[in-house]
Amino acid sequence: xxxxxxxxxxxxxxxxxxxxxxxxxxxxxxxxxxxxxxxxxxxxxxxxxxxxxxxxxxxxxxxxxxxxxxxxxxxxxxxxxxxxxxxxxxxxxxxxxxxxxxxxxxxxxxxxxxxxxxxxxxxxxxxxxxxxxxxxxxxxxxxxxxxxxxxxxxxxxxxxxxxxxxxxxxxxxxxxxxxxxxxxxxxxxxxxxxxxxxxxxxxxxxxxxxxxxxxxxxxxxxxxxxxxxxxxxxxxxxxxxxxxxxxxxxxxxxxxxxxxxxxxxxxxxxxxxxxxxxxxxxxxxxxxxxxxxxxxxxxxxxxxxxxxxxxxxxxxxxxxxxxxxxxxxxxxxxxxxxxxxxxxxxxxxxxxxxxxxxxxxxxxxxx
Amino acid sequence: xxxxxxxxxxxxxxxxxxxxxxxxxxxxxxxxxxxxxxxxxxxxxxxxxxxxxxxxxxxxxxxxxxxxxxxxxxxxxxxxxxxxxxxxxxxxxxxxxxxxxxxxxxxxxxxxxxxxxxxxxxxxxxxxxxxxxxxxxxxxxxxxxxxxxxxxxxxxxxxxxxxxxxxxxxxxxxxxxxxxxxxxxxxxxxxxxxxxxxxxxxxxxxxxxxxxxxxxxxxxxxxxxxxxxxxxxxxxxxxxxxxxxxxxxxxx
Numbered sequence: 001x002x003x004x005x006x007x008x009x010x011x012x013x014x015x016x017x018x019x020x021x022x023x024x025x026x027x028x029x030x031x032x033x034x035x036x037x038x039x040x041x042x043x044x045x046x047x048x049x050x051x052x053x054x055x056x057x058x059x060x061x062x063x064x065x066x067x068x069x070x071x072x073x074x075x076x077x078x079x080x081x082x083x084x085x086x087x088x089x090x091x092x093x094x095x096x097x098x099x100x101x102x103x104x105x106x107x108x109x110x111x112x113x114x115x116x117x118x119x120x121x122x123x124x125x126x127x128x129x130x131x132x133x134x135x136x137x138x139x140x141x142x143x144x145x146x147x148x149x150x151x152x153x154x155x156x157x158x159x160x161x162x163x164x165x166x167x168x169x170x171x172x173x174x175x176x177x178x179x180x181x182x183x184x185x186x187x188x189x190x191x192x193x194x195x196x197x198x199x200x201x202x203x204x205x206x207x208x209x210x211x212x213x214x215x216x217x218x219x220x221x222x223x224x225x226x227x228x229x230x231x232x233x234x235x236x237x238x239x240x241x242x243x244x245x246x247x248x249x250x251x252x253x254x255x256x257x258x259x260x261x262x263x264x265x266x267x268x269x270x271x272x273x274x275x276x277x278x279x280x281x282x283x284x285x286x287x288x289x290x291x292x293x294x295x296x297x298x299x300x301x302x303x304x305x306x307x308x309x310x311x312x313x314x315x316x317x318x319x320x321x322x323x324x325x326x327x328x329x330x331x332x333x334x335x336x337x338x339x340x341x342x343x344x345x346x347x348x349x350x351x352x353x354x355x356x357x358x359x360x361x362x363x364x365x366x367x
Numbered sequence: 368x369x370x371x372x373x374x375x376x377x378x379x380x381x382x383x384x385x386x387x388x389x390x391x392x393x394x395x396x397x398x399x400x401x402x403x404x405x406x407x408x409x410x411x412x413x414x415x416x417x418x419x420x421x422x423x424x425x426x427x428x429x430x431x432x433x434x435x436x437x438x439x440x441x442x443x444x445x446x447x448x449x450x451x452x453x454x455x456x457x458x459x460x461x462x463x464x465x466x467x468x469x470x471x472x473x474x475x476x477x478x479x480x481x482x483x484x485x486x487x488x489x490x491x492x493x494x495x496x497x498x499x500x501x502x503x504x505x506x507x508x509x510x511x512x513x514x515x516x517x518x519x520x521x522x523x524x525x526x527x528x529x530x531x532x533x534x535x536x537x538x539x540x541x542x543x544x545x546x547x548x549x550x551x552x553x554x555x556x557x558x559x560x561x562x563x564x565x566x567x568x569x570x571x572x573x574x575x576x577x578x579x580x581x582x583x584x585x586x587x588x589x590x591x592x593x594x595x596x597x598x599x600x601x602x603x604x605x606x607x608x609x610x611x612x613x614x615x616x617x618x619x
C-alpha cells in the first residue's frame with residue numbers, strides 16, 4: 001500500500017535528497033514551501049527532477065508531487081501522513097511547530113542542528129520527533145543543461161542518511177542507528193563537515209567564484225580548508241575520544257566531496273547567514289573555542305572566521321556584518337558583534353592576527 | 368557607529384570616577400565634564416568621516432559646515448543623571464538628518480554593549496540581530512515616559528504626571544528610565560510597547576525616532592520650539608498607538 005510523506009521545505013534536502021531515501025514508488029509526496037515561485041512551479045509541473053551523482057555521472061529521477069502547499073494550507077494532509085519530514089532551517093522551526101501542533105505522527109528532522117527534535121517536542125507536545133543526519137551535499141540548483149530540461153532540477157550526491165532507529169518501521173534507503181551512533185555521526189558532521197565546508201564557501205566568496213568546487217581549485221583555499229579539517233580531527237580525537245580511523249575516513253570523504261566538480265554547490269547557500277555560523281556554540285567561533293580549550297591553535301579556522309567576517313553579500317539576511325566590519329574597530333567588532341570578551345584567548349588570538357589574516361585573505365588570488 | 372562606540376568607550380572609562388557636574392536648566396538637567404569629552408570625540412570622528420557636514424550637539428550647539436543638506440545630531444551622553452549615579456542606563460545617540468528627515472540612527476549603551484543602528488533602506492539591528500517591534504494590546508505592554516528637564520512649571524508638570532498615572536494604571540506599567548534614547552530603542556526591539564516625551568530635546572530622540580520607525584513603530588513628533596530644539600513625541604507599537612496617543616498627545 002502506498003504511504004504519504006509530508007515534507008516541510010522543498011529546498012536542497014527536501015526536494016533533492018529525500019526522494020532517494022523514501023522512494024516516490026512507495027510514498028506520495030506532499031510539500032510545504034514558503035517560496036511562492038518554487039511552490040507554484042511544483043504545482044504547475046506536478047513533478048520535478050532530482051539527479052544524483054554516481055560514478056562520475058548524473059542519475060536522474062522524476063519525482064511526482066501530489067501538491068505543494070503554502071504554510072498553513074497543509075492541515076488536512078497532516079492527518080493522513082505516515083510521516084512528516086522537516087528540512088527548513090532553524091529559523092522556520094517555530095512557525096512549523098505551530099502548524100503541526102497536536103499531531104502524534106512521526107516527525108523526522110533533517111536539520112543542521114541536533115537540538116531541533118527536542119525543541120519541536122517542547123513546542124508541539126509530540127514525543128515522536130527524531131533526528132536524522134543526511135550525510136550528503138545537495139545543491140539547491142543544477143547545471144544549465146539540467147535546468148533547461150526542468151527548471152526545478154536539483155543535484156545531489158549519493159549520500160547516506162542516518163536516522164534514529166525509533167522510526168525504523170518507515171523503511172527506505174537509509175541507515176537506522178541508535179542514539180549513541182547518531183551522536184557520533186553528528187559530531188563528525190558538525191565539525192568535520194560543517195566547519196571546513198563553510199570555510200571553503202567564505203574563502204570562495206572572497207575569490208568571487210560561485211561554486212564550492214571552484215573555490216577548492218585554488219591551492220591556497222585547499223590548503224586552508226585541509227588545515228581546518230586537520231584541526232577539527234585533532235579536536236574530535238582529543239576532546240570527544242572518537243576513534244582516529246573513523247575520523248580519518250570521514251575527513252578524506254569530506255574533502256573529496258568539497259572538490260567534486262559535478263556537485264555545483266553554491267557558495268551563496270553554504271555561506272548564508274554568517275552570524276548564525278559565527279554564534280558562540282556554532283561551527284566557527286564554537287569550534288575555534290573548543291580547539292583553544294584543548295590546546296590546539298586553530299590557525300586555519302581563524303582564517304575561516306576572518307573570511308566569514310568579510311562576507312558582505314548584499315542579498316544575505318546577515319548583510320549587516322558589512323556595516324559592522326566597515327564601521328567598528330576590530331576590538332569593538334569582536335566585542336559587540338561576536339560577543340567575545342576582551343582578554344579571553346580567542347578574542348586575543350583574532351585581534352593579534354587581524355591584519356596578517358586580512359592580508360592573507362586579500363592575497364588568495366596570488367598563485 | 369564608530370563615533371558612538373568610541374564615545375561610549377570613553378564614557379565607560381570615566382564612569383568609575385567622581386564626575387564633576389554643573390547644573391543647566393533644572394536640578395535634573397546637568398552636564399558633566401565627561402559629556403564634553405565624549406562630545407568632542409564624536410565631533411572629531413564625524414568631521415573626519417564627513418567633512419563639511421553640519422553638526423548639532425547638546426553641549427556645543429550648532430556647528431556649521433559647507434554642506435547644508437546634511438545635519439548630524441549628537442547627544443554624547445543621554446541619561447547624564449543615571450551616569451553620575453552609576454545606573455547603567457545611558458547612551459550615546461547620533462543621527463543623521465537629510466532634508467529635515469532622520470535617515471540614520473545609532474544608539475550605543477556602553478555598559479550593556481547594546482548597539483542599535485538603522486538606516487532607511489538598510490533595516491534596523493541590535494548588534495548583529497535584526498530587530499522589530501513586538502506588537503501587542505496596551506494591557507500587555509510596558510511603556511516609558513521621558514519627562515521634560517526644563518524648569519518646573521506646575522501646570523505642564525501636572526499634565527505629565529496625569530498622563531503617566533493613566534498609562535501606569537491601564538497597562539503593564541510605565542517606567543521613567545532617565546534616557547529617552549533607551550526608551551525608543553527598547554520600543555524598536557520589542558521590550559516596550561511605547562514611549563513618549565514632552566518638551567524633550569531633539570538630540571535625545573532623533574536617533575531613536577528613526578530606529579523605532581524602521582522597526583515598525585508608529586511615530587509622531589513635532590517641534591514645540593525649534594530655536595530651543597524642543598520636541599514632543601509619542602511612539603508605540605501599532606496596536607497600542609490609539610491608546611497611547613489618546614492619552615499623551617494633545618487633542619486636535
